[in-house]
Amino acid sequence: MNRRPSWLAAVGWNLALVVACAVTLYPVLWVIKMALTPSQAFDLSPSPIPNTFSLSNFHDLVMATDMAGRWLFGHWLFNSVVVAGATTLLSLALATTAAYAFSRFVFPGRRIGMTLFLVTQMFPGVVMAIPLYLLLDAMNLLDSMVGLTLVYSTTAIPFCVWMMKGYFDTIPKDLEEAAVMDGAGRWTMFFRIILPLARPAIVVTALFSFMTAWNEFILAATFLSDETAFTLPVALQRYVGDYSTEWGHFAAGAIIVSTPVMALFFALQRHLIGGLTAGGVKG
Amino acid sequence: MAELKLRGVGKVYDGGVRVLSGIDLDVADGEFLVLVGPSGCGKSTLLRMIAGLEHITEGTLEIDGRVVNDVAPKDRDVAMVFQSYALYPHMTVRQNMGFSLQIRRTAAAEMDAKVEEAARMLGLSGLLDRLPRELSGGQRQRVAIGRAIVRRPRVFLFDEPLSNLDANLRGQMRVELKALHRDLGTTMIYVTHDQIEAMTLADRICLLEGGHARQVDTPSGLYDRPDSRFVASFIGSPPMNFLPLAPAGNRLTAAGISIPMPAGLPSDRLRATVDVGLRPHELGLAETDGGSIDATVDLIEMLGWDALVHARCGDVPVLAQIEAHGAAGLEHGAPIRFWAAPGAAKLFDHETGRAIKGGGAA
Ligand SMILES: Nc1ncnc2c1ncn2[C@@H]1O[C@H](COP(=O)(O)OP(=O)(O)OP(=O)(O)O)[C@@H](O)[C@H]1O
Ligand SMILES: [Mg+2]
Numbered sequence: 297m298n299r300r301p302s303w304l305a306a307v308g309w310n311l312a313l314v315v316a317c318a319v320t321l322y323p324v325l326w327v328i329k330m331a332l333t334p335s336q337a338f339d340l341s342p343s344p345i346p347n348t349f350s351l352s353n354f355h356d357l358v359m360a361t362d363m364a365g366r367w368l369f370g371h372w373l374f375n376s377v378v379v380a381g382a383t384t385l386l387s388l389a390l391a392t393t394a395a396y397a398f399s400r401f402v403f404p405g406r407r408i409g410m411t412l413f414l415v416t417q418m419f420p421g422v423v424m425a426i427p428l429y430l431l432l433d434a435m436n437l438l439d440s441m442v443g444l445t446l447v448y449s450t451t452a453i454p455f456c457v458w459m460m461k462g463y464f465d466t467i468p469k470d471l472e473e474a475a476v477m478d479g480a481g482r483w484t485m486f487f488r489i490i491l492p493l494a495r496p497a498i499v500v501t502a503l504f505s506f507m508t509a510w511n512e513f514i515l516a517a518t519f520l521s522d523e524t525a526f527t528l529p530v531a532l533q534r535y536v537g538d539y540s541t542e543w544g545h546f547a548a549g550a551i552i553v554s555t556p557v558m559a560l561f562f563a564l565q566r567h568l569i570g571g572l573t574a575g576g577v578k579g
Numbered sequence: 580m581a582e583l584k585l586r587g588v589g590k591v592y593d594g595g596v597r598v599l600s601g602i603d604l605d606v607a608d609g610e611f612l613v614l615v616g617p618s619g620c621g622k623s624t625l626l627r628m629i630a631g632l633e634h635i636t637e638g639t640l641e642i643d644g645r646v647v648n649d650v651a652p653k654d655r656d657v658a659m660v661f662q663s664y665a666l667y668p669h670m671t672v673r674q675n676m677g678f679s680l681q682i683r684r685t686a687a688a689e690m691d692a693k694v695e696e697a698a699r700m701l702g703l704s705g706l707l708d709r710l711p712r713e714l715s716g717g718q719r720q721r722v723a724i725g726r727a728i729v730r731r732p733r734v735f736l737f738d739e740p741l742s743n744l745d746a747n748l749r750g751q752m753r754v755e756l757k758a759l760h761r762d763l764g765t766t767m768i769y770v771t772h773d774q775i776e777a778m779t780l781a782d783r784i785c786l787l788e789g790g791h792a793r794q795v796d797t798p799s800g801l802y803d804r805p806d807s808r809f810v811a812s813f814i815g816s817p818p819m820n821f822l823p824l825a826p827a828g829n830r831l832t833a834a835g836i837s838i839p840m841p842a843g844l845p846s847d848r849l850r851a852t853v854d855v856g857l858r859p860h861e862l863g864l865a866e867t868d869g870g871s872i873d874a875t876v877d878l879i880e881m882l883g884w885d886a887l888v889h890a891r892c893g894d895v896p897v898l899a900q901i902e903a904h905g906a907a908g909l910e911h912g913a914p915i916r917f918w919a920a921p922g923a924a925k926l927f928d929h930e931t932g933r934a935i936k937g938g939g940a941a
Contacts, residue, residue, distance in 0.1 A: 470665035473632050478679035478726070479653035488678075492669045 330547035353548035371524040372531045379441050383448040383509035384502050387456050395460030413454035425518045439525045452505040463497035499567040528553045581643045581733035581766050582608045589637030598624050599790045611760050614770045615777040616787035622770040626736050630659045658727035659736040664719045666711040673707040676725045697729045717748045737769040808932035811856050821854045835892050838870030854927040861923040862899035869919035876913045879906050
C-alpha cells in the first residue's frame with residue numbers, strides 16, 4: 297500500500313515545478329531589471345539578470361512634483377492607501393453583517409438577494425463605467441476618494457457576501473444556541489462567537505477588497521482627472537505614453553505598487569488556516 | 580430551584596408538521612426527570628421548548644408559577660447541555676465556563692472563584708487553560724456540564740449528553756451526573772433514548788412515543804406497572820416477550836404454551852386473545868406453577884454469569900435469561916421447556932396494547 301513515489305516520478309515532478317517557477321518568475325525578473333536600469337529604453341537581450349544597479353528610477357518616481365511643487369507621489373500613495381483601506385473596512389463591515397443575515401435569518405427576498413449579488417458579478421466593471429460616471433458626477437463625487445471608495449465597495453461586497461455566507465453556513469448552529477442559553481444577544485453572539493471563528497474568511501475577504509481597490513485602474517482613470525487625486529495605478533499609466541514609454545519608471549512603479557500587496561499576503565497568510573471550529577462540537 | 584408545569588403542550592413546526600401533542604407534566608423542585616422514547620418521538624423538541632430555543636405553539640409552560648411561553652431563554656434561568664457539547668472552539672475551558680457570567684457582568688474575582696469551583700467539582704482544575712480541541716471527549720463533556728453549572732440556574736436541561744461517549748465512560752459519567760444532582764439539588768430534565776440511562780438516573784421517567792406522553796412514573800413504577808405494551812417493551816433490557824394467547828378454561832394457551840389465568844381479571848376482557856408479557860429473567864428451566872412454554876432453541880448468547888437463550892415457539896420468538904450453567908448443553912434445534920415465574924405474567928389487550936389490570940381497573 298504505502299508505495300514510495302518512484303525516482304522517475306520525483307524527478308519529473310520537480311522538473312515540472314522548476315519549469316513552472318521559471319516561467320512565472322521570468323517576467324517578474326524582467327520588471328526588476330528594467331526598474332534597476334537607469335535608461336528608459338528596452339534592453340533587448342533575453343537575459344532577465346540586471347546588468348546595472350541604480351535606484352534612479354525609484355528616486356524619480358518617489359520625488360516627482362508637479363509645477364506647483366506639490367509632492368505627487370505622496371498624494372498618490374495617500375490616495376491609494378485611503379481608498380483601499382476605506383474600501384476594505386466598508387466591505388468588511390457590510391459584508392459580514394449581510395452575510396450573517398443571509399446565513400441565519402429567514403426573510404422575504406433572501407434567495408433573490410443572493411442571486412442578484414451573483415448577477416452583478418457577471419458584468420465586467422468597464423460596462424458600468426459610464427453610468428457610474430454619471431452617478432458620481434450628479435453627486436459631485438468625481439475626483440473624490442469617497443466616490444471611488446463607494447464604487448469599489450459596491451464591486452467588492454457581492455463577492456465578499458458570498459464568501460462570508462459560505463463560511464458562516466459551516467459554523468454549527470449549536471454554538472449560537474449555546475450562546476443564547478448563556479444569555480448572549482445577537483450582537484454578542486456575532487462579535488464574540490461568529491466573527492472570531494470566521495477569521496480565515498474575514499482575512500480572505502479583507503485581502504480581496506483591498507486588492508480590488510488597490511489595483512483597480514480603469515474606473516479610477518475614468519473618474520479622476522486631477523493629478524493630485526490619482527491613485528497609484530492611474531499615476532503609473534502616465535509613464536506609458538502614446539509616443540514614448542518610460543519603461544524604467546513604469547517598472548519601478550509596478551514594484552512599488554505590488555510590494556504592499558505581497559507584504560499583506562505574507563502578514564496574513566498564517567490566518568488562512570482552516571479548522572478553527574475544531575473541537576467545539578462533536579459529530 | 581424550580582418546579583415546572585406543562586399544560587397541554589404541543590408543537591407544530593412551520594409547514595404543519597406536528598411533533599408533540601397534549602403533554603401534561605409536572606416536575607417537582609429538585610427532581611431528576613428523564614424524557615425517554617424512541618428516535619424522532621419529540622424528546623429534543625420538548626426540551627428545546629422548555630429551554631426557549633423552540634417556540635411553544637400550544638399549551639403553557641410554567642416555571643415557579645410564572646408562564647414563560649414568551650420569556651426569552653436568558654430570562655428563564657435555565658441552562659442546557661447539548662449532545663454535541665457546543666463548546667466555543669476559540670475559547671479556553673476557563674473562558675467557555677465563564678462566558679455566561681461575563682455576559683451577566685459578574686466581577687472578575689467572583690467569576691474566577693465560580694469557574695474554579697465548578698472545575699473542581701468536575702475534575703477539570705488542571706485543564707482550565709486548554710482549548711476544547713486539546714481535550715478528550717469525556718473532558719469536553721465535563722466542560723459542557725461545567726458551563727451549565729457555573730451560574731447555578733434554576734433548571735438544568737440535558738439533551739443526550741452522554742451519547743457521544745464510549746460505553747465505559749458513559750457508565751462513569753452517569754454516576755457522576757447522579758452525584759452532581761445529589762450535591763446541587765437542582766431540578767434536572769434529561770433526554771435520552773437509552774432506557775438504562777433513564778432507569779438509573781431518573782426520579783421519574785416520562786416515556787414519549789409519537790409525540791404523546793405515554794406514561795409518567797418512577798423507574799420501578801414503569802417497570803412493574805406498565806400502562807401499555809409499548810411501555811413494557813421499551814423499559815427493561817433485554818426486552819419483554821409477548822405471547823399472543825387465547826383463553827381456554829382457567830388457562831391462557833397457544834400451541835405449546837399454557838399459562839394459568841391470573842386471578843381477579845374482569846371476565847369481559849378474557850374472551851379474546853390477549854398478549855401475555857413475560858420478561859426474559861422471569862423464564863427459567865426449573866418447574867414452577869407459573870405455566871410452561873415449549874420451544875426450540877435458536878441460539879445462545881453467553882454473558883458470563885448468565886446467558887440469553889433465543890428460542891422459538893411456532894413463529895413466536897421467546898427470549899430467556901437463565902444462569903449460564905443451565906444453558907451449557909443447549910444446542911441449535913434442541914427442544915426446550917421454559918417455566919414462567921408464578922404471577923409474573925402481565926396482560927395486554929391484543930388490539931390496543933393497553934394493559935389489562937386485575938380488580939376491574941382496565
Ligand atoms: N425544524 C423542524 N421542522 C420540522 N420538523 C422537525 C423539525 N425539527 C424536528 N422535526 C421533526 O420532529 C420530530 C421530533 O424531533 P426530535 O428532534 O424532537 O426527536 P428526538 O425524540 O429528539 O429524536 P432523537 O432521539 O433522534 O434525537 C422528528 O420527526 C423530526 O423530523
Ligand atoms: Mg434528539
